[in-house]
Amino acid sequence: MEPRLFIFDLDGVIYRGEEPMPYAAETVQRLRAEGKLVRFLTNNSALTRESYVRRLTQMDIPCTEEDFMTSAYATALYLQSQGATGKRVFIVGEEGIYEELRRIGMKAVTDPEEEGADYVVAGIDRSFTYDKLRRAHYAIWHGARFIATNRDATYPASGGRIVPGGGAIVAAIATCTGVEPLVIGKPNTYSMELLLQRCGVSPQEAVLVGDRLDTDVLVGKRAGLHTVLVLTGVTDEEAVRSAPEEMLPERVIRTLAEL
Numbered sequence: 624m625e626p627r628l629f630i631f632d633l634d635g636v637i638y639r640g641e642e643p644m645p646y647a648a649e650t651v652q653r654l655r656a657e658g659k660l661v662r663f664l665t666n667n668s669a670l671t672r673e674s675y676v677r678r679l680t681q682m683d684i685p686c687t688e689e690d691f692m693t694s695a696y697a698t699a700l701y702l703q704s705q706g707a708t709g710k711r712v713f714i715v716g717e718e719g720i721y722e723e724l725r726r727i728g729m730k731a732v733t734d735p736e737e738e739g740a741d742y743v744v745a746g747i748d749r750s751f752t753y754d755k756l757r758r759a760h761y762a763i764w765h766g767a768r769f770i771a772t773n774r775d776a777t778y779p780a781s782g783g784r785i786v787p788g789g790g791a792i793v794a795a796i797a798t799c800t801g802v803e804p805l806v807i808g809k810p811n812t813y814s815m816e817l818l819l820q821r822c823g824v825s826p827q828e829a830v831l832v833g834d835r836l837d838t839d840v841l842v843g844k845r846a847g848l849h850t851v852l853v854l855t856g857v858t859d860e861e862a863v864r865s866a867p868e869e870m871l872p873e874r875v876i877r878t879l880a881e882l
């Protein structure tokens with residue numbers, strides 16, 4: 624079956640930090656000219672969909688909010704489906720989580736001990752402190768449900784650097800509380816399935832292009848999509864050779880030009 628939908632991860636695939644990846648804009652343009660649908664699926668919960676639109680548009684990839692499924696947005700949709708509108712949430716995260724949870728009518732609290740909290744939602748937080756960890760611990764120990772946007776150990780930054788990801792922060796909270804979170808982002812298929820549903824495309828007609836084996840490739844295979852790993856992010860050929868079967872992509876490419 625000819626693919627109708629291409630789903631791209633962002634960090635390490637479309638860009639690294641401020642640097643666009645080679646052929647990213649050209650590849651998206653070419654696919655769209657061929658009549659393919661293009662969407663973006665990221666575990667990175669730092670930014671709002673609006674900010675992603677600005678960032679990609681600056682990189683010559685015109686897009687709208689509807690083209691994005693982020694782990695923060697998927698978390699908001701999940702919480703909304705659970706009746707969390709109006710509930711109190713302690714957030715360990717950045718603007719992306721705050722904005723998406725605000726949009727579904729959740730109330731962000733700063734001190735769970737004083738205000739109470741029904742949920743703790745955690746993701747990447749580049750201002751993470753011991754004090755935030757202590758507050759998250761308090762909330763979870765007093766009954767708040769622990770939700771993680773993602774558990775990516777690292778993500779690729781500009782200049783070829785690899786930096787700690789949201790998973791490192793989630794692990795700190797899981798360690799001190801002894802509670803494992805519900806993880807909404809990849810490799811959970813939830814965000815991917817929402818995206819397929821919205822596009823009206825079956826998994827067999829979709830291709831996932833990512834740079835991580837344990838999130839992108841794994842979720843693609845779990846959900847029954849075609850999988851392509853691009854080596855511009857956190858994964859090198861050595862890691863592909865030693866990958867377990869469930870994380871082996873159908874294709875490995877050096878840059879998006881080979882797609």
Ligand SMILES: [Mg+2]
Pocket residue numbers: 632633634635636833834835856
């Ligand atoms: Mg990535």
